[in-house]
Amino acid sequence: MSNTNYTLPADNDGRPLLKFLADQLKPKAKILTPFNIISIPIITIGIVLVVIRFVNGIGAVSNVSQEVPWGLWKGFNVVTGVAFAGGAYVITFMVYILNIQKYKSIVRVTVLNGFLAYVFYAGALLLDLGKPWNVINPIIGNSFGVSSVLFLVAWHFLLYMIAQLLEFSPAIAEWIGAKKARGILSGMTIAAVIFGITLSTLHQSGLGALFLMAKEKIHPLWYSEFIPILFFVSSIFAGLSMVISEGSISQKVFFNQINPENRKAHKGILHGLSKICAFTMLVYFFLQIVAFVHGKHWGLLNTRMGHWYLTEMLGFVLLPMALFFYSYRKQNTFLVKISALITMIGVIINRLNVTIIGFRWDAASHYVPSWMEIVVALMILFVEIWIFRWVVRRLPVLRESPSWVMEH
Amino acid sequence: MGINRRNFFRALGITGVSLGAGKKLGANPGKKDDKEFSAILYDATRCVGCQSCEFACALANGLPEPDGEDYPVPGTIRKTNENRRTVINAYETSQGEVYAKSQCMHCNQPACVAACLTKAMQKTEEGPVIWWDRKCMGCRYCMISCPFDVPKFEYHSPNPDIVKCNMCFDRVKDGELPACVTDCPAEALTFGTRRELIAEARRRIHEDPDIYYDGIYGEHEAGGTGYLYLSPVPFEELGLNTKIQKKSYPELTKGFLFSVPSVFILWPAMLLGIYNATKNNAKTEEDHE
Ligand code: SF4
Ligand code: SF4
Numbered sequence: 001m002s003n004t005n006y007t008l009p010a011d012n013d014g015r016p017l018l019k020f021l022a023d024q025l026k027p028k029a030k031i032l033t034p035f036n037i038i039s040i041p042i043i044t045i046g047i048v049l050v051v052i053r054f055v056n057g058i059g060a061v062s063n064v065s066q067e068v069p070w071g072l073w074k075g076f077n078v079v080t081g082v083a084f085a086g087g088a089y090v091i092t093f094m095v096y097i098l099n100i101q102k103y104k105s106i107v108r109v110t111v112l113n114g115f116l117a118y119v120f121y122a123g124a125l126l127l128d129l130g131k132p133w134n135v136i137n138p139i140i141g142n143s144f145g146v147s148s149v150l151f152l153v154a155w156h157f158l159l160y161m162i163a164q165l166l167e168f169s170p171a172i173a174e175w176i177g178a179k180k181a182r183g184i185l186s187g188m189t190i191a192a193v194i195f196g197i198t199l200s201t202l203h204q205s206g207l208g209a210l211f212l213m214a215k216e217k218i219h220p221l222w223y224s225e226f227i228p229i230l231f232f233v234s235s236i237f238a239g240l241s242m243v244i245s246e247g248s249i250s251q252k253v254f255f256n257q258i259n260p261e262n263r264k265a266h267k268g269i270l271h272g273l274s275k276i277c278a279f280t281m282l283v284y285f286f287l288q289i290v291a292f293v294h295g296k297h298w299g300l301l302n303t304r305m306g307h308w309y310l311t312e313m314l315g316f317v318l319l320p321m322a323l324f325f326y327s328y329r330k331q332n333t334f335l336v337k338i339s340a341l342i343t344m345i346g347v348i349i350n351r352l353n354v355t356i357i358g359f360r361w362d363a364a365s366h367y368v369p370s371w372m373e374i375v376v377a378l379m380i381l382f383v384e385i386w387i388f389r390w391v392v393r394r395l396p397v398l399r400e401s402p403s404w405v406m407e408h
Numbered sequence: 409m410g411i412n413r414r415n416f417f418r419a420l421g422i423t424g425v426s427l428g429a430g431k432k433l434g435a436n437p438g439k440k441d442d443k444e445f446s447a448i449l450y451d452a453t454r455c456v457g458c459q460s461c462e463f464a465c466a467l468a469n470g471l472p473e474p475d476g477e478d479y480p481v482p483g484t485i486r487k488t489n490e491n492r493r494t495v496i497n498a499y500e501t502s503q504g505e506v507y508a509k510s511q512c513m514h515c516n517q518p519a520c521v522a523a524c525l526t527k528a529m530q531k532t533e534e535g536p537v538i539w540w541d542r543k544c545m546g547c548r549y550c551m552i553s554c555p556f557d558v559p560k561f562e563y564h565s566p567n568p569d570i571v572k573c574n575m576c577f578d579r580v581k582d583g584e585l586p587a588c589v590t591d592c593p594a595e596a597l598t599f600g601t602r603r604e605l606i607a608e609a610r611r612r613i614h615e616d617p618d619i620y621y622d623g624i625y626g627e628h629e630a631g632g633t634g635y636l637y638l639s640p641v642p643f644e645e646l647g648l649n650t651k652i653q654k655k656s657y658p659e660l661t662k663g664f665l666f667s668v669p670s671v672f673i674l675w676p677a678m679l680l681g682i683y684n685a686t687k688n689n690a691k692t693e694e695d696h697e
Contacts, residue, residue, distance in 0.1 A: 059563030066489060066560050069548035099686035130546020130568040135566050137526040137543055143529070146673065149661050150549045151525035152668065190683065198675040202668060209664040213519045213553035213657045216649070228664055 017176060028393045039382040046379025049372050050127065058130065061372040067360050068367035070128075072377050075355035079207050080348050081117055083231070086239030087246075088114025088164060089200035090276075096193045103269060105262040108171055108397045109250065110243055113388065115164040120384040122157060127376070142271045154316035156203035163196035175395040176401050182405070186389025205232040211354060219358035221300055221309040224291040227354065233284045237277040238347040241340035244273055249336050252270060253389075257398040267333055272338045278324035278344065285317050305361060312353065411525055445516065445535030446580055447602035447634040448589060449609055450509050453644060455596040455621050457507035461588035463492050468576060468587035473577040480507060485647065490562045491576070493573040493586060500643025508646040509596075511573040512537060512558045513626060514634030515656070516602075519557055520550035522658035528570070531557075536575035544570055555630055555652050575634070575656050602634060609638050 053061045062070040091110045094100045126132045138144065138151055139158065147152045166188055173182035208231030211218060224230075251258065251266055300306045320342040327335030356367060369377075392398055412541035458478050466473045471491050480498035482505055488495050494511035514537045520529045521537065528544035531537050539559070546568055550559045562568035576586035584590075589597040598605060606627060613620040629652045632681065639647065644650045 055566060057562065057564040057566055057568060062562070065573070066487070066551070069551040069559065069561060095677075097683045097686070099683075108668075128547075131544055134526065134543065134545035137545060145525035147522045147658060147661075147665070148525040148549070150523065150547065152665070154525060194676050194679045194683070197679060198672060201675060202671055205664070209661055210549070211552070212660045212664065213523060213555075215653065215657070216555060216651050217662060225660075225663070351679075359507065399580070 020176065024394050035257050035385075039386070040297065042375055043379050043386075046376050046382075047072050049284060050379075053127065053376075057130070057243055057272050060110070061370065063367060063370045063373065063375065065367060067363050067365075068356070070355060070359075071367060072122045072356070072369040072373045073128045075352055076348070077377055077380055078121045078128075079355050080351040081124075082204065082207060082240040083122045083235045083347055083351060084242040084344070085114040085117035085121075086200065086204060086235035087243040088167075088239065089197045090191045090236050091243060092167065093197050096190060097197070102265070102272060106243065106269060107263060108168065109246070109392070111164055111167045112171075112247060112391060112397055113242070114239075115161065115168055116384050116388055116391075118157060118161045118164065120380050122161070123382050124377075130286060149212070151204055153203050153210065156199045160196055160199040160203065163192045163199060166192035167196065171395045171397055171401075174405060177402075181405060197294065198301070200235075201232060204235040205229060207231055208354075214359070217360055218354060219305050219361045220295060220297050221292070221305060222354045222358040224292075224293040224295055226287060230291065233287060234347060234350065236280045237284065237343055240273050240277050240280075241343040241347070244270055244277075244336060244340035245344065250392070254392055254398050257392065259400055262398075270333055271328055271331060271337045273323045274328045274339065275340070276319055278328060281317060281321035281324065281343070285313070287319060288313060288317070308353070308357075312346065312349050316342060316349055320346060372397040423657060434588035439555050444601045444603065445514075445634055446575070446607050447514070447535060447600065447607040448586065448637060449598040449600070449636045449638065450576065451596050451598070451609075451612070452508055452637065452639040454594045455496070455507040455509065456594045457498055458593065459496055460591045460593055461494055461597065462492065462496060464587040464591035465573070466492065468579075469493060475623055488558070488572075490560045490569075490571045493571060497647060499646050501641040503640045506640060507573075507644060508637075508639070508648065511635065512575075513556050513630070514573075514575055516632040516634065517630075517658050519553040519555060519630070519657035522550045522661065523553035525549065532577060534577070534580055536577040536580055537572075537634075538574040538577045538581060539570050541569055546570075552634065553657065555657055556649065602632075602636075605636055609636055612638060628654045630654075631659070 034036065049061050058064065062071055062073070088111050091103055092105055095103050095107050129135060138154055147223065160355055166185065169185040170182050170189070173179075205228035207229035208229075211223070211227055212225070215223060247266065247269070250384035301310065320339045323335055323342065327333075327339060360367070396402065420692065425595070442534070459474060459479060462474050465476075471493070474492070480496045482498045482500040486495045486497055488510060494509060496507050496509050499506050499508060514535060515531075518529065518531055518537050521531050523529070524544075525547070526543040526545055528540050528542075528551055529537065530540070534563075546561070548559075548561055548570075550570065551557075551561060558572050560571045562571065576584075576588075579586060585599050589599045589654070600608070606624060609624045609627075613622055613624075619640055621639050621641055621643070623639075623643070625639065625643045625648050626633040626635055637643065639646055639648075642650075
């Protein structure tokens, strides 16, 4: 995915908007990159599968069953994906609320990432709905199922997407050169950030709370009344690990978008983030221990699921936490990235354990996703990355805002 | 806290909606005893496993009738699915072969209803828990939440329905008996108000303590259900889930739902406070710790 050099559309005053937009739609980089070669066929097959799904029903492509009604699309794309999108609220919290300028250069890219993640996970949710055309019911208000956690989560999803769009909107205004609009929109940033953080707290934990009623269905090592808190706390380091990984890739792929100063600052950012990750993981690990002791499940540890639980806790929480601490002390950027990677795998494992692997673990037949489900899940991810790339190449996300912004 | 909550409601729009939830959940337990829910008592000591209820149910709901091969045999568990809302299973027990019916339990405080974000699942005043296709969006959260694994989904339909027993709500509303109750030749099924039926069940146990296992499944399970079971053997021998908690399931999410409004008040206030406190150190470069 190497970039060709091109001049930035930093200032496009006077150009007609439509012409400008049409111009921007053209590809800006090489087409035949390894990522494209993998993603294009998967996206194509995925689209075909989506059509089949709508014609013949969910069962035609997915292995979800009467016992396990939520599969990969919910467990991976929605529940796990949202945890990874948690970086946006953490970073906006640090930059706008705590006023730590150090992280300012990564705010936009993180918010963009978060926003796209939500849009696409909302898409995954729609795919998984039996009657997606009724999705408006809980929104237009003719059927408020107010005692439902899912109702809350759905609303907060929607509102949070709007908040994120607002947070990101100055970048759009800069892109199309709308000076006045930019002023107004950036004036709303703080409000959007505060609203967004509040919503995030609630729906990150809400995603965990969704499973509270499935008390006997989830393996006791993963079910506790602490699920909401555990989901919330883990979304902090899940999101930041994502920021670390995404940032490291962006540094390479979008090399010429980033000014040298920010490139140098990136190291400092990584170390700052690794420290925060390490501390939140410590808290998380402690909470997990509390949940475990509270549940009195000692006897379960020496079972197959128990070993799996220990693998998760030791190999994918304790180990990356120690690595984060260590890499922070040694100021070793490479180790930071490794820890972030292990953490991310750990978060995926954790979310899948609650939603899929530990769900109905005692049932006679287990749910295993079909290849078609996996292709669709990847398709959603890939399309998201395509759009992300498209936006980063055009809007002032990683690169500096156009010169007129400063003059204001 | 009631008055505060009402104010929150006004101030906060969507948050208020979840507040409403709190009130509703909170109000339910108090009411549950004076409401006269219709219910069905199933007496496994009387059931002869003839499947008349299955046929009646299929006919009443336009579903395929069980074919000749499809009858209760000990050792195989037949499950309800999108084509059958009730099934009879046979169990080899300490008292010989015993049959047990399964279908929606019509909980007093149903998990499926609390789960449903479109109010497609409803606990009617009459007692039956019913599903409305026009509202449902097919999210299957009701299936995740129901402790008895009752709602089933038409996975192979482009316009899939949730399928479950609705206690023949249309008939019950008009004062008629549910189809299965009408057709049971062994009088294993009795329809009535929940209170009457619990009294009746107690009477049967009292009169024939040798025949009955001492207990009514559904009296306390999941906060009480509209289907009540009498059995000659302990309930787990009949495949009934005895791990079900006694508290109602919606209770489990109450804490979370109640905390939402406070977060909505406290967080923004706190964030704004920190924002104002840090606003002027724009130049600080050090880490936040
Ligand atoms: S048994 Fe399940 S589907 Fe039936 S009322 Fe209770 S929670 Fe709802
Ligand atoms: S599948 Fe339908 S009935 Fe069940 S919770 Fe979702 S919207 Fe409600």
